[in-house]
Amino acid sequence: MNVLGLYNYWVFAVLLMIGFYAVIANTNLIKKLIGLSIFQAAVFLLYITMGKISGGTAPILPKGVSDAVYSNPLPQVLILTAIVVGISTTALGLGVLVRIKEEYGSIDERDIQEIDRQ
Amino acid sequence: MTVLFGIFLLTLLVITAVAIVRTRNLVVAVMLLGIFSLLLAINFFLLDAADVALTEAAVGAGISTVLFLGALALTSEFEHRRESARRRALSLLVVASAALVIVYATFDKPRFGDPDAPVLSYLGPWYLEETPEYVDIPNVVTAVLGSFRGYDTLGEVFVVFTAGIGVLFLLSARQQGTGVGRRKVDLRDEVLLVVVGRLLVPFILLFGLYVQFHGEYGPGGGFQAGALVAAGFILYSLIEGEKRALSALPLRALTVLTVGGTLLYGGVGVAGMLMGSNFLAYSVLTGDPVTGQKLGIILIEAGVGMTVCGVLLTIYHAFARREPAQ
């Protein structure tokens, strides 16, 4: 169990880097945004993992139970709001891309740079 | 055993992420992103984060797919491979070495679920112990979100609000064209979809409100509820078309919802000041501090729900009403 005890963090690292790869290796701007979403999800996973206690349960205290172990509520609060903020900001990014497409006729980094150079 | 399930699901998560990056068809990428979100929600649930899982469900099932597809319809659904092999190899190198560094760093981290981890030793237990006394509601997450960290949540609501305004500025400028926008056809000729949609919309809305008002007792609250109610209206709009959806819930009403929600949240804070305490201190709202806390949380959660719902629908309509570029 000792080695598997870090599995969540490894998945975090891999997901983070998959998202990062999509951002730096692709020239398509929507793909970059999708990469950012994955990147973001990796961070969510890290926070929630750190709040987990073995044998714990969700921090919603049922009546009449006093000896239960609860996982940490704080990371959950942070991530809960971050998810909604994440979709709003992603939408903002998509809005910018739509305008870029209208102005440049493309959402590819290369095309945009070429047009800008002219 | 549950830990092993978690490990299996996380592996699926990584496979999905790789598939998302590799595909050239962006619609496929968005579909895979849907699977990614489902897996993420199950993982959150396994990690005891019921509230977070419900948020991911409310946002990931539907809304995020709808928004991405809306943007794809206005841009392009295929990715033309333009980057050079050198760039990809270089990126891969950077990414792989960074991943190795992070993995190396994790060996210093406390093991999964370790109750002695530093993260778990200070604030978390304090919230768990004090919530029954100060706020007296079962859901500690809601208590922290609404009361203990009310400033933070207010900030998040402002961010959501700003993002909504931003999309509005970007996409609501007048365009030449028919003025109908991207969605020329609705699904009204699909009898089956119309019937089921009409049947489900009231229940989705009711479920959204149920989640809103049971946030103190179970997983739920304004963020989840706002997204769920928005999903209900989006379903209606998908089936019946933009025109009908906008006559049922006009853009002006959405603005009122968005602004009203934010003002309600801020107003509760100011009310605390006016009644002789600090900004966002709910205890003074009524004679009894605990009741005051409860009232404050219900009010600010309502504000959050209104803003989130208003912003998500505003964004959705902004994309749906836009004419695609030539």
Added chain:
Amino acid sequence: MTTSPGDDTNGRTEGSVAARAAALAAVLATAWLLWSGLYKPLLLGLGAFSCALVVYASLRMRLLDYSVFSARFGWRLLGYWGWLGKEVARSTMQVTRAVLSPSLPISPTVAELDAESRNRVDLAMLGNSITLTPGTLTIRIRDGRLMVHALTKEGAEEVMEGEMNRRVAGFGGAEVYYVVTLAILVTMALALIRAVLGPTVYDRVLAVNMFGTKTVLLLSVIAFLGGRPDFLDLALAYALINFISVLAVLDFYRNRSRRGLQRQDGEAAG
């Protein structure tokens, strides 16, 4: 109970909007009371407010203008569901045999079927019943005609014979949860393989869809496994809204093909 396509109450097809609104309010109030399970004055008040708000929204959306919540509750309907259940069980076994036998004995067929009733609700119920029965799948409904895809010729013939058409008108034993969780997880992996392999976009949508159902089941099971059955809300959320993304895909392709863009410009994407 909450509701199924038919079992709403007294509204005959010609009932007035007000009567339908009252019926909807009653159903919603029942649903709230059953879901909530907390009967404090504050929550009851909020519940009443919520129901009123939803009815108002439904009126604004003109959901009650014609009767989706139409009627026909009664023994006949109960009998129908019982019969449908039997059909589903029988055809499940047929499809199971087909899936598991090495030679994959299928003979896909498309059949067209004239519905006996033109009523929209009847059509929807018929269409969904056909899809619910494994081995047959409604793929298009236009002007009272249903296009049905069947896995085997026999299946198509059975639908054509039209019986369905006529009819329409603290938890012990944790190990078993592990067994079923395992089955669901493996199926998720299989669906993921399908999502990665494709080959068409729609195969991937199908995989997303399968994943959604599996998620609902898995969340229900885990809620019990963890001893917190009050977290079933999560599964309910997915059961209610997960199909929106499939509708969004349909909407996307319909609006795109209407714009006269090339159907498969995928070759250019190579």
Added chain:
Amino acid sequence: MIALLQDIASWILLTAGGAFVLIGGIGALRMPNLYTRMHAASVTDTMGAFLVIAGIMVQAGLSLATIKLIAILLFLLITSPTSSYALASAALLSGIRPDAGQAADRPAQPPPDKGSAA
């Protein structure tokens, strides 16, 4: 005694449900084209879902949880054929012929998207 009967009943229901869920998954992989795959998927959606949820219901007995499970099952039985229909209509619209017969994906259909298998 009753508890034992409950356990046995839910064992049977859940195991059978798990089996059908699995069969649906295998079918979705083995079937030759989209429409036939959808038939296999519907085994999971209908029979699998019903048996699994019924199995949990037997365990839960008469409680709030059972009512929620009934609601979940009901909505699932309404939405899952609906999304199958929407999916089939979308596929039909984009020219994937259902009369492909036994033929596997490739010949009868438009070229596949250049997907992740690339």
